Structure formats: C-alpha cells, structure tokens
Amino acid sequence: MAFIDYYKILGVSKNASEADIKKAYRKLARKYHPDLNPNDKVAEKKFKEINEANEVLSNSENRKKYDQYGEHWQHAEEYEKAKQQRQYQKSYQGGTGGYSEEDFSDFFENMFGGRASRGGQTQVKFRGQDFNAELQLDLKDVYTTHKRTLTVNNKNIRITIPAGVENGQIIKIKGHGGKGINGGPNGDLYIQFSIVNHSKFKRDKDNLYSTIDLDLYKALLGGEILVDTFNGKVKLNIKPETQNGTQVKLKSKGFPKYKKEGQFGDLYITYQIKLPTRLSEKEKELIKELQKLR
Known part of the structure; x- marks a missing residue:
C-alpha cells in the first residue's frame, strides 16, 4: 500500500495550524465538489482524497498517529499492544527485550502487507477506515422523509433521509467506508448535513x-x-x-x-x-x- 501524503493533498505544511487545515479543506472541497463537477471522475477522486485527508488532519489525535504511523495510523493502538507483547516474549525467552528496525518492518508487513506471519500464524484482520462527507440540503428537503442517491468512492449509495434532520447533524451509513484489511470489516461512512434555509421561517x-x-x-x-x-x-x-x-x-x-x-x-x-x-x-x-x- 503506497504512502498517502495527506498534507500534500490539502496543500499545507506538516506544521500547519488547525485553522490552516480547515481553510484549505473548505477551499478544495468547494472546488472539487461533485455538484460542481458532474460526471468528472478526476474531480470525484480528488474530492474523496480531500475528505480523507481532512478526516485525519483535522483531528489532533488522528493527526498525531498519522505523523507517526503514516497510512497505518488507524492501527496505532494494535501496533503498540503487539510491540509490548513481543518485548515481553523476548524478555521471557532470555532476549534483551529490544525492538529492532527489522522487527518493526516485519510487523507492518505481517499486519498490513498481506503475507502470513512467522510460524504460519493467521493474519490479523483490521477494520477499514471511516469516511466523512458533507451533504448540503435545503430546509424544504428535510420537511419530509425521502430517499437520495449519493456517489461515494465510485459507488452509488441509496440512503433514506429522515424528516426533521438538523443542520450539522451526522448520521452513520454502516459498511460504506474504506475496505477492511486482510478480510476485516469495512469502515463506516459518516454524513454531516449542511441545511440551508431559504424560507421565511x-x-x-x-x-x-x-x-x-x-x-x-x-x-x-x-x-x-x-x-x-x-x-x-x-x-x-x-x-x-x-x-x-x-x-x-x-x-x-x-x-x-x-x-x-x-x-x-x-x-x-x-x-x-x-x-x-x-x-x-x-x-x-x-x-x-x-x-x-x-
């Protein structure tokens, strides 16, 4: 899996502030939004990348993990646990308890690269990345329950939007996020509603x-x-x-x-x-x- 440089996608430096990241995301999201670029596959792909980058870099905890573990930031906790377990095993077996660079590479190959771990152990399955998207609607659109088709990650998803959804509200579409690793479950899609009011109410x-x-x-x-x-x-x-x-x-x-x-x-x-x-x-x-x- 190739390394994804989310900083480069948003066009910001690694020491960019939260405000800089938010400003860059909004500018690019408007530019490449599917509503403004109908049937444009390149813009659609770019829009997806922008949302993924924003999801990671706009959250301080996710950003810290990304800076340390790159594309595998979502599995930082699993790595730390596995690292502690291996250190314990080495110590128990009379080793120094250290963790070499080679061990580090093997760990990521075993967990994320697709080859079996040593000793024929079963590969660990990991859940896919969650995706975030914003859907803009008019107030009259959410007065009644209705269905709408969204295009996410080159797939059409038909969702039901309940009446009474509020501005800023987020709903989860299970299983429509990133693909799982080593046969793990897919991530989820989180949709945030941006509701514009053109009525006199x-x-x-x-x-x-x-x-x-x-x-x-x-x-x-x-x-x-x-x-x-x-x-x-x-x-x-x-x-x-x-x-x-x-x-x-x-x-x-x-x-x-x-x-x-x-x-x-x-x-x-x-x-x-x-x-x-x-x-x-x-x-x-x-x-x-x-x-x-x-």
Missing part, C-alpha cells in the same frame, strides 16, 4: 417562527386572516385590540420531529402592526375626532 429544532404584518384596522377591530405555514395556509382569528409584538402559537404546525413519525413542533407567529400611509384629508379628520374621544 426561522427554525429552532422542531419549532418554527414567523413575523407577519397586521393592518391597524384588523388589529383594532379584530377579524380573520390567512397565514402561511410551512406546508400551506391556515385561517387565523385576530382578537380585537391586538397589540404590536403579540405572539400566538399554532400547535403542531412547526417542523417534523426527527424519527418521530406524525409528530411536529409548533409555529409561533408574531404580529407586526403596519400603520397606514398616504392618509386622505377625510381620514386625518376622523383620526383627530378619535383622538379627541380618547
């Missing part, structure tokens, strides 16, 4: 918030109006003498609750009273009369 978890204009006469005298919800209009009764800034709750008219079919949050509507403009002389006279009465 503000979302806070399961609840939605909206501000609507209410004319002065309706606010004073009361009446009925039609208001928008996320999936249609509803009729709303306005109480007489409604004050500016009054908030009302429409129960179960908010956003779907994640993995709770048929359950919704609430919609909160705030009234913003709109004063009339371009008053006629007659209107001004009537308002003055009203002012005298008050």
Whole structure:
C-alpha cells in the first residue's frame, strides 16, 4: 500500500495550524465538489482524497498517529499492544527485550502487507477506515422523509433521509467506508448535513417562527386572516385590540420531529402592526375626532 501524503493533498505544511487545515479543506472541497463537477471522475477522486485527508488532519489525535504511523495510523493502538507483547516474549525467552528496525518492518508487513506471519500464524484482520462527507440540503428537503442517491468512492449509495434532520447533524451509513484489511470489516461512512434555509421561517429544532404584518384596522377591530405555514395556509382569528409584538402559537404546525413519525413542533407567529400611509384629508379628520374621544 503506497504512502498517502495527506498534507500534500490539502496543500499545507506538516506544521500547519488547525485553522490552516480547515481553510484549505473548505477551499478544495468547494472546488472539487461533485455538484460542481458532474460526471468528472478526476474531480470525484480528488474530492474523496480531500475528505480523507481532512478526516485525519483535522483531528489532533488522528493527526498525531498519522505523523507517526503514516497510512497505518488507524492501527496505532494494535501496533503498540503487539510491540509490548513481543518485548515481553523476548524478555521471557532470555532476549534483551529490544525492538529492532527489522522487527518493526516485519510487523507492518505481517499486519498490513498481506503475507502470513512467522510460524504460519493467521493474519490479523483490521477494520477499514471511516469516511466523512458533507451533504448540503435545503430546509424544504428535510420537511419530509425521502430517499437520495449519493456517489461515494465510485459507488452509488441509496440512503433514506429522515424528516426533521438538523443542520450539522451526522448520521452513520454502516459498511460504506474504506475496505477492511486482510478480510476485516469495512469502515463506516459518516454524513454531516449542511441545511440551508431559504424560507421565511426561522427554525429552532422542531419549532418554527414567523413575523407577519397586521393592518391597524384588523388589529383594532379584530377579524380573520390567512397565514402561511410551512406546508400551506391556515385561517387565523385576530382578537380585537391586538397589540404590536403579540405572539400566538399554532400547535403542531412547526417542523417534523426527527424519527418521530406524525409528530411536529409548533409555529409561533408574531404580529407586526403596519400603520397606514398616504392618509386622505377625510381620514386625518376622523383620526383627530378619535383622538379627541380618547
């Protein structure tokens, strides 16, 4: 297995800061994103490499292991345990307990190179690397449960996206990460959702918030109006003498609750009273009369 230089993939030096790595990843991810490069196999491969590099270098612990063990960073703990066991065996057998460079090479060949270990022992199986990806969706896309096909590592994966997924939420797709070593299980694919809101509603978890204009006469005298919800209009009764800034709750008219079919949050509507403009002389006279009465 050839050594993968993740620093080179992101175009940063080995002493790059976390901020430098994050900035480089975002810039390259935008450039090579499949949505901007449809049917471009080269860009697709590059996008995969960029995500793999970011997964390792953006995590301080993973980065430390990678700097020490290279492409085998995920198996650092197994190596350390095996190293301690071999040192114990050498000491028990009357050896010095040391660990030579040759032993080091043999260890990696045995564990990762595909040849049988000494004495005909069975090869150790290791789980494949986990992959990370980001999926951008519009808020309306996650109002209902739907299926979507993603291309990961040159494979099409059809996934179900539950209604109510939140911005930044991560879900795991089991077995769709890197291939296992020596017959070990595949890694998993972790998808982080980036949800863009182009609606007039503000979302806070399961609840939605909206501000609507209410004319002065309706606010004073009361009446009925039609208001928008996320999936249609509803009729709303306005109480007489409604004050500016009054908030009302429409129960179960908010956003779907994640993995709770048929359950919704609430919609909160705030009234913003709109004063009339371009008053006629007659209107001004009537308002003055009203002012005298008050």
